[in-house]
Amino acid sequence: MTEALAGLAAVVAAVQRATVRIADSRHGGAGSGVLWRDRRTVVTNAHVVHGRCAVVRFADGTTMQSRVVLRDTERDLVALLLDAPAPAEPLRERDAASLRPGEIAIAVGNPLGLTGAAAVGIVHRPCGRFVVADLCLAPGNSGGPLVDAAGSVVGINSMIADGLALAVPTEAVRALFA
Amino acid sequence: METQSISPSPAALVALSGDLAGAVERVAGAIVAIDAGRRRPSSGIAWDEHHVVTADHAIEDEHVTLTLASGTTVPAHVVARDASTDIALVRTDAQLQPATRASLDGLRVGHAVLAVARDDDGAVAASFGVVSSLDGAWRTWRGGDIDRFIRPDLSLYPGFSGGALVDIEGRTIGMNTWGLSRRTALTIPVTTLDRVVAQLASGGQKAGYLGVALAEVRIPPVLRERHGIEHDGAVVIVDVAPGSPGDRAGAVIGDVILALAGSRVTDAHDLQRALRGDIVGTSTTLRVLRGGEPRDLAVTIGERSRSDDD
Numbered sequence: 229m230t231e232a233l234a235g236l237a238a239v240v241a242a243v244q245r246a247t248v249r250i251a252d253s254r255h256g257g258a259g260s261g262v263l264w265r266d267r268r269t270v271v272t273n274a275h276v277v278h279g280r281c282a283v284v285r286f287a288d289g290t291t292m293q294s295r296v297v298l299r300d301t302e303r304d305l306v307a308l309l310l311d312a313p314a315p316a317e318p319l320r321e322r323d324a325a326s327l328r329p330g331e332i333a334i335a336v337g338n339p340l341g342l343t344g345a346a347a348v349g350i351v352h353r354p355c356g357r358f359v360v361a362d363l364c365l366a367p368g369n370s371g372g373p374l375v376d377a378a379g380s381v382v383g384i385n386s387m388i389a390d391g392l393a394l395a396v397p398t399e400a401v402r403a404l405f406a
Numbered sequence: 407m408e409t410q411s412i413s414p415s416p417a418a419l420v421a422l423s424g425d426l427a428g429a430v431e432r433v434a435g436a437i438v439a440i441d442a443g444r445r446r447p448s449s450g451i452a453w454d455e456h457h458v459v460t461a462d463h464a465i466e467d468e469h470v471t472l473t474l475a476s477g478t479t480v481p482a483h484v485v486a487r488d489a490s491t492d493i494a495l496v497r498t499d500a501q502l503q504p505a506t507r508a509s510l511d512g513l514r515v516g517h518a519v520l521a522v523a524r525d526d527d528g529a530v531a532a533s534f535g536v537v538s539s540l541d542g543a544w545r546t547w548r549g550g551d552i553d554r555f556i557r558p559d560l561s562l563y564p565g566f567s568g569g570a571l572v573d574i575e576g577r578t579i580g581m582n583t584w585g586l587s588r589r590t591a592l593t594i595p596v597t598t599l600d601r602v603v604a605q606l607a608s609g610g611q612k613a614g615y616l617g618v619a620l621a622e623v624r625i626p627p628v629l630r631e632r633h634g635i636e637h638d639g640a641v642v643i644v645d646v647a648p649g650s651p652g653d654r655a656g657a658v659i660g661d662v663i664l665a666l667a668g669s670r671v672t673d674a675h676d677l678q679r680a681l682r683g684d685i686v687g688t689s690t691t692l693r694v695l696r697g698g699e700p701r702d703l704a705v706t707i708g709e710r711s712r713s714d715d716d
Contacts, residue, residue: 235412235419242412317410329532330430330520332423350426350534353525362533362561377423379412391561 236334236348239379243336244344245316247372248284250276250308260337260372261308262381263318264401270294270308271401272371273386274301282308287344290315298404303396304386305404319373322380324355324397333361335385335393337372352392359383359395369393425574430522430532432576435475436505437569439524440496442484443467449523449569451581452502453495457607459599460568462487462494463585472498473528486606490550492585493599495606505570507596508577510554515540519558521582523569535560546586549679554595556580562591614681615710616692617650618643618657620674625662625695633700639672640664640695652692655705661694666705681707 246263250272259276261284263269270284281295294308327333328351335347349363359374365388374383374395383395436452443466450460450472458472468484482498517537525531538559544552558571562582571579571593580593620641630638643661646653663671667690669680685707692703 229422231418232422233419234414235416238412238414239416239419242410246410320409328427328431329434329530330427330534332419332426350520350532352533353529353531356529377420378416379410390563392563 235377239334239375239377240336240346242379243319243334243346243373243375244287246319247336247344248286249338249343250371251283251285258338258341258368259370260368260385262371262373262384263314263316264307265318265405267313267317268310269318270310270314271384271404272306272308273384273396274299274304274306276371277306277308284308284310286315288315300404303400303404305384305396305401307404319375320378320380321398321402322376322378322382323399324359324382324395325399327351327355327359327376327382329353332377333359333363333382333393334375334377335361335363335365335369335372335395336375337365337369337385339366339368341368347393349393355397358386359397361393361395363393364391365393426520426534429520429572429574429576430530433505433522433570433572433578434530435503436578437475437522437524437530438502439473439526439528439565440464440470440482440568441473441526442470446564447473447526448565448567450496451568451570451578452504453599453603454504455502456497456499457485457603458482458496458498458502459581459603460494460496461581461583461585462489462492463583464567465494470496472496472500473524473526474500475503475524475530477528486609488550488602488606490546490548491552491594491598491602492546492548492550492583493581493594493602493606495603505578506576508573508575508579510579510595510597513537513540513556513579518574519560519579520572520574521558521560521562521566521569522572523563523566525565531563531565533561533563533566549675551598552586552594553598553601556593556595557590558582558593566591613678613710614685615650615708616652616657616677616681616705617647617708618652619645620663620677622673623662629695629698633695635664637670637672641671641674641677643694651705651708655692655703657692657694657703657705658696661696663692663694664700665691665693667691681710
């Protein structure tokens with residue numbers, strides 16, 4: 229158990245490095261985002277970035293401009309191209325369809341003005357249109373990563389419904405780039 | 407593509423994650439969704455090959471539809487129900503996969519537990535937490551006896567009433583319900599489920615019958631003092647069914663019931679409790695106040711049929 233908890237702290241630390249805080253240039257609010265595929269791309273929710281560009285800030289404090297290169301309001305996703313390479317590597321991806329109810333799920337993001345905050349729970353039910361997780365999200369988690377116990381990203385946290393966390397599955401994020 | 411490497415390795419966390427998913431999978435075959443006329447279905451636990459236990463408060467119709475783990479829906483009917491413990495027993499002709507019971511002996515506050523239910527679309531659903539509070543036997547607000555107090559600290563989502571609380575091996579600790587407390591979700595332990603299911607399967611718990619209608623009253627202090635009565639609440643008979651055990655014992659309107667078979671009666675609930683179980687068919691004493699004087703009536707307790715009101 230001690231070993232599992234040490235692993236949990238290590239996974240959270242790794243996910244924090246790949247997670248960004250996003251300040252929308254047009255609106256005052258802050259959301260979250262995650263490095264995706266390479267060191268120049270960040271994925272977040274469409275409802276986090278309303279304008280054409282956004283300032284992103286990494287866990288180590290590195291701050292840079294980015295601009296929207298892909299937008300899919302249907303899936304509530306946006307891809308941002310960073311002005312400079314990120315100071316971190318992207319996370320491994322995992323198909324959300326392979327998730328089993330009961331598996332550990334971890335959300336990292338910037339809820340309630342916090343930075344790199346983690347929430348831990350489990351996968352609530354088999355993946356459908358969304359990954360549904362039994363864990364507590366708050367506004368500001370939007371656009372941040374949901375990862376499994378190995379730290380592989382399985383979705384983008386997007387909504388809270390009946391106290392459950394809803395994330396857009398990895399497969400839908402990949403389709404954004406297709 | 408370069409990706410992050412994680413140090414120390416999360417192998418133990420991955421193993422724990424797999425164990426939790428395994429626990430859900432092991433119990434999932436025994437968890438059914440029950441459509442019983444409510445807007446939203448509840449869950450149930452397969453108790454043997456043809457019976458399901460569920461939360462009584464979530465059942466409206468006697469004829470229900472079960473959604474099994476396989477996704478198939480089958481008809482079923484309510485065999486018997488006990489509102490006092492919030493347990494209902496449902497039977498289907500379909501073959502079920504009964505839940506494996508946990509031993510409650512080693513259960514401790516802080517143990518990891520999962521609540522497992524089945525959604526209306528047939529998918530299994532789970533939430534995670536710990537045992538938050540444990541205590542001894544207790545009585546529900548409806549007078550039902552529960553062998554052990556178990557409160558889990560986890561989210562019991564809509565549709566989770568009647569589902570299972572399981573340990574990390576997927577063994578069933580009890581049935582979760584919102585029906586026993588307005589403030590919190592509680593778990594009815596397997597031992598209580600087994601006991602009540604046995605009663606329900608054999609035609610339900612017998613209840614004694616007097617055949618009197620009652621109103622609650624207070625005994626005037628002067629009478630309490632004169633006759634050494636320690637309680638001030640009692641019930642007064644306001645109607646006696648002709649030919650009923652109460653009638654044959656000579657009870658009349660206006661008699662204030664003080665005790666039955668030696669059990670003090672301070673309200674209607676006490677009388678119901680005194681009439682429960684083994685007392686049926688026995689000859690005993692009904693102690694009343696009549697005209698301010700105590701009097702013992704010899705009464706033979708009848709058995710309440712489903713249509714009797716009291």
